[in-house]
Amino acid sequence: MASGLAVGTFGIFSPELRAEEPARQAGLGEAAAELEELGFGALWLGGSSSVRHAAKLAATTKRIVLATAISSIWCEPARVVAEQRAGLERLHPDRFVLGLGASHAELVPDYRRPRATMAAYLDALDTAASPVPAGRRVLAALGPKMLRLARDRSAGALPYLVGPEYIAKARGVLGDEPLLAPEVSVVLESRPDKAREIARGFLPHYFQLPNFEANLRRLGFTDRDFAGRGSDRMVDELVVWGTDEAVRARLAEFLTAGADHLALQIRREPGALGAPRQAWRRLAGILELTA
Template identity: 50%
Template sequence: MTSETRRSFGRIGIWSSSLASSRADDAGRKAIAEAVAELDELKYGTLWIGGSPSPEDAAAVVGATRSTTVATGILSIWDHTAEEVTAAVAALGAESRGRFVLGLGVSHGPMVPQYKKPYSSMVSYIDALDDAAPPVDAGHRVLAALGPRMLKLAAERALGAHPYLVTSEHTAQARRTLGPDALLAPELSVVLDTDLDRARTTARTMLAMYLRLPNYTENLLRSGFAESDFDGGGSTRLLDALFALGDTERVRSRTQEFLDAGADHVALQVLTAEEGGGGLPRDQWRELASVFADKL
């Protein structure tokens, strides 16, 4: 990966499932377009469209921005065929001017009836992207990778990895597995609330769903947590390792831990109690842009 590619991602990005406009009504789509245009002006390096987005979601965000890199975080290989995706990426080519990055993942067995052989299925999907005309080249795709095999695949067949719901210690291990040249862009969930009990309640509301998905719990067990850490929506130890809870300076400090551990870029997901973890928290995005001004 070149220094130019690292610069194109920036050090700090925003991750939000609420940027997927295909799930919104007309008013919602307008609000999303206005929000991403502001995020572009705030100079965030990359906007990650979360929650199994579609190629159409990516096209909408690309169309509403001018300079920010736009990435799917993460498109499920079970929801869209490689042929469909390559056609969509090709259509985005001129408008995106190389700003679009295809983030791919295998999703989760409990959510996908046809789920099987995730590693082999990802390899086959990447082969199809390579064989397409035009192909989606390795320099414009990243993989959702947690375990060693998928991380190695991300280094060999993609620009790098976009791990979700991980610790800074996992980031350090992922860097060792990926090697020095692959992109490493973990997600970090943020709750801007100095009442730590309330902040942890907000975090647990979001985390509860993920603790029902084996890919995440198995990775957390590999990372040194115990089954008991999953009880009640997550132990304090687990929450404090996975989230940045507190004021903006605490968020900056936690983000720096991930950068120091080997991340090239950190994708911040802002959770709010009012929105149940979703929505478009534009005030918080502005606040964080001010705190990270030297990194944007």
């Protein structure tokens, strides 16, 4: 990796860290500080996140990289995001990465031409009063066209819901230089039936979104794999689970395939609330991280 982003090998991907409700915000700053001390290199704020979410956690941490994962290009004008980012940069230099995505047609009323719209958004970031450097932004890219845009106009790509086979193909599109930092779902459960049941609690949601379905079909998954909330083959490709040793070995496969950094998302049973701090601690131990 030569992108210049000091994110280390392992980070945490967490929608919980950008909670909006006051009752759920309590302790998030403390949780972010603990993740930093555990040795994770970056916090990827999952869901529809913004510079404002990152700013809250920057105030409670010292060095860990904070990234949106992702900021939708349909939510705020590029000039506004650029100005917000400049303000955060003045207070906390070199701590923030702007993760951008084009979202999905099912979620955006006026969705159109995602690649062209993303390119125009990047143009606006380049020409803003306080430009966002290409080296401080990454794109949520899956297909080859968006991967090429990430290669040419940003520090790299943050693909979602992928396995090692996809990583090898994406690295071929990106080339050696750009950052390849996939989100990786992790279930800390060694019993196969239980682990796969947890995975099937969240996977079907993504099957309904054409971008994800198309990407999985490009990788060779068929109707049979999508049936019944996901075949064992699909679950085992997309979700890391098992004993501590199995989890460690499986994550190594992503790195061997060409990933530079893994944005690890702890997956739990439906209805689990709050940040999974105990699971994060266990994961740091599995990975033998040091601050």
